[in-house]
Amino acid sequence: MAISQYFLQELKQRNDIESIAAPYVDLKRRGKNLVGLCPFHNEKTPSFNIYPENGSFFCFGCNTGGDVITFVMRSENLDYIEAVRFLAQRAGMQMPDDGVDDTMSKLRTRILEVNRETARFFHAALMSKSGSSVLDYFRRRGLSMETIKHFGLGYSPPGGFALVNHLKTKGYTPTEMVQANVAGMSKNGNAYDRFKNRAMFPIIDLRGNVVAFGGRILTNENPKYINTSDTYVYHKSSGLFAMNFAKDSGQRQLILAEGYMDVIALHQAGFTNAVASLGTSLTEEQARIIARYADEIVICYDSDEAGQRATQRAIPILKKTGLFVKVLTVPGNKDPDEFMRSHGAEGSIRFRDLLENSGNDVEYRLYKIQSKYNIETPEGKVKYLQEAVEVIASLDDMIARDVYASKLSTETDVGKSAILEMAEKSFAKIAKKRRQEERKAHNEVFEVSGSLNTEKRNNMRAAVAEEGIIAYIMNNPDKAKLIENQLPSSKFVTAFNRRVYELLLGKTMNNEVSLTDFAGELTSEEMSQLTRITVKNQQAPPSADDVREYIKLILSDAGFSNPERIKTASTDEIMEQFDLMRKQKSRGNE
Secondary structure, eight states, rough: OOSSSHHHHHHHHOOOHHHTTTSSOOOHHHHHOOOOOOSSOOOOOOOOOEEETTTTTTTTTEEEEEEEHHHHHHHHHHHHHHHHHHHHHHOOOOOOOTOOOOOOHHHHHHHHHHHHHHHHHHHHHHHSGGGGHHHHHHTTOOOOOHHHHTTTEEOOOSSSSSHHHHHHHTTHHHHHHHHHTTTEEEEESSSSSSSSSEEEEEEEESSOOOEEEEEEESHHHHHHHHOOOOSSSSTTTTTTEEEHHTSSSSEEEEEEEHHHHHHHHHHHHTTTEEEOOOOOOOOHHHHHHHHHHHHHEEOOOOSSHHHHHHHHHHHHHHHHTEEEEOOOOOOGGGOOHHHHHHTTGGGGHHHHHHHHHOEEHHHHHHHHHHHTTTTTTTHHHHHHHHHHHHHHOOOOOOOHHHHHHHHHHHTTOOOOOHHHHHHHHHHHHHHHHHHHHHOOOOOHHTOOGGGGGTTTTGGGHHHHHHHHHHOOOOOOOGGGHHHHHHHHHGOOOOHHHHHHHHHHHHHOOTOOOOGGGGGTTHHHHHHHHHHHHHHHHTTOOOOOHHHHHHHHHHHHHHHHTTGGGGGGOOHHHHHHHHHHHHHHHHHHOO
């Protein structure tokens, strides 16, 4: 990548990783570093670390790491150039353009332009004579013209070529239309409209870009909804409808509804903190985005059986992010839109009453369990308690467990101490399993590098020595030339470490190097691996004597005397071997 090291270093200095990460992670200081719950996977015990000293981050739970550019790429779903531009704009720096290969960035920009023009076309079609039936549908659903314009609602004409022909007049190619997923390509190579004769809902990202569309058919034809598939600018697993508006509602509470119309109706009624997942069950990515902008989430899915199943699935996903979860059940098997319309002018007041009286997730789960059994019978009471105790045991807060044990005791006339004893036993099992999973995840971080360094398992000793050399040069770039003279890159045993070593040697010309210098040439996964190497060696940095031993080992047999032993050795065992070698050499010199 042609962006100069000088520019990248200044970019990093003006965008310290702590301030960049703060909106995404609740960070607490631990010595020189900061820790918090990882924004890239769900966890209850903080394993996400920020190292201000070298501007890096690393999660010991999911093995994700990198620098400030990598963090922005992952958090905002941007490519490298877009992430650099994002940080440059934040810092008030002029982005260098000469020689930058921003092909992907230009492609994404072009797709966003196609989407923007498509949204304008659909909205204009809605306001035309041909769109009157869809406009009538929106008005019958109680939407004002102001709301229709606010959400940019539209109409896709029938026929199959109206949008394609319009986009052609604007200079967009059939390939670009297909890449934006607003068009398909026939066997004859002709582009055709993907959305036909549907009410259209543009999906807008957090930066205000139209990234996708949802189309609803108003007849009995199937499928009822067609949604944009994943593209270079849109991933439905991380998208949330109306989050671009909800994030600015000024509240730390969000309402999670099920569909487009529910959200739009709620916004029109004054509940501008409503969002919806996009045509899929709630994902962990969506939950983490919600947790950035809220402390409390109210699940307001349809009250039919499918909606209640979706609620049960969503609760643990949202809880894992640390959100306080409440559940609003709309009476009469209605969705929020139907409920408010059924009460006319009082609809929003009635819904606010439901919102303010909604119970938390524990109360909801206990209610759903109780509804399955007749607790007036001994058999029903036992089954209810057996399931209810599991809910109580899932609570980390001891006081909360005590409160709900008291509630169960009153309901069932069973002693509170017996209920608590059952809950504590179950909690101990859950906690033990969680600790085992966390230890396993932590240990795996420092074991075999997986698909990035497939040769490491069979060359563990050499691979650890290579990593030690890389870590040493990162801290002592002025020694790079001396090491290169003793150890040409061709002598490296594993291909991944060899590539990093070669890149590193090329970046030490000015006796200064950092992770940021690699962000444009390594993938996110490769950046995580390089960060792992630097973090692993940070507490006890390799010395010059260590490096001399590493070089000797790589130039000699590069493994244990027993080749089979290396296949089962852990990183820690390898390091013990190196320590033993140093001690033996020290005694030999006495």
